[in-house]
Amino acid sequence: MEKYNENLNWRYATKKFDPEQKLSKDQVETLLESIQLSASSYGLQPYEVFVIEDEDIRKKLKAASWDQPQITDASHLLVFANLTEINEDYVNSYLKNISKTRKLDLEKLKGLEDMLKNTVLQFSQEEKSIWAANQAYIALGNFLSAAASQKIDTCPMEGFDAAKYDEILGLKDKGLTTAVIATMGFRSEEDQAQHATKVRKNKEELFHLI
Numbered sequence: 011m012e013k014y015n016e017n018l019n020w021r022y023a024t025k026k027f028d029p030e031q032k033l034s035k036d037q038v039e040t041l042l043e044s045i046q047l048s049a050s051s052y053g054l055q056p057y058e059v060f061v062i063e064d065e066d067i068r069k070k071l072k073a074a075s076w077d078q079p080q081i082t083d084a085s086h087l088l089v090f091a092n093l094t095e096i097n098e099d100y101v102n103s104y105l106k107n108i109s110k111t112r113k114l115d116l117e118k119l120k121g122l123e124d125m126l127k128n129t130v131l132q133f134s135q136e137e138k139s140i141w142a143a144n145q146a147y148i149a150l151g152n153f154l155s156a157a158a159s160q161k162i163d164t165c166p167m168e169g170f171d172a173a174k175y176d177e178i179l180g181l182k183d184k185g186l187t188t189a190v191i192a193t194m195g196f197r198s199e200e201d202q203a204q205h206a207t208k209v210r211k212n213k214e215e216l217f218h219l220i
């Protein structure tokens with residue numbers, strides 16, 4: 011645990027990546043797996059993640075991200091896109107996946123099916139999209155911690171124009187919208203941000219022992 015927190019202290023929102031240093035295939039796979047293994051409400055994983063290496067697309071996305079240099083300098087850019095609509099078909103395909111993976115009759119999943127149909131499927135379209143984006147943020151958090159544990163640098167980012175991202179990546183037609191993004195790679199020695207002391211609320215402000 012000590013080591014885990016040590017790694018969290020080591021990480022910081024990287025402002026300047028070394029553009030020459032790329033993640034290996036294995037490193038990318040490990041980090042993507044940390045996203046795949048993320049917890050989500052009911053296990054529905056209402057998001058998809060775009061892993062972007064393409065330079066031309068990244069140039070366009072950088073212009074839609076207040077020109078933040080991480081977008082093009084990092085090894086990879088991840089776009090966490092949440093579903094904008096969650097319908098019965100989506101729920102049914104999830105139930106089928108459980109049934110197949112766990113070799114269970116679908117009838118055994120009737121309780122879960124009813125629960126999903128009485129909760130998530132009853133949300134308004136806006137509530138569904140917000141709920142789905144919340145799930146994507148959990149995946150983002152896992153990814154940041156997993157990267158830190160591998161001494162891989164990241165920057166989580168909300169400084170971008172989601173409508174432009176959706177347009178550049180053609181997300182609307184896929185029933186998706188950009189929730190949040192992150193870059194991953196290796197810090198530049200010149201990044202002054204790595205030397206800044208962490209600023210956090212103190213424990214008395216943050217935690218309440220009841």
Ligand SMILES: Cc1cc2nc3c(=O)[nH]c(=O)nc-3n(C[C@H](O)[C@H](O)[C@H](O)COP(=O)(O)O)c2cc1C
Pocket residue numbers: 021022023024025078165166167168169170190208
């Ligand atoms: C959801 C989210 C969005 C963020 N957006 C940006 C961003 O657009 N650009 C940026 O440089 N940093 C961004 N940050 C980084 C934060 O400013 C940073 O995490 C915070 O100041 C704490 O510092 P630390 O992560 O270096 O410990 C974002 C962080 C989070 C979690």
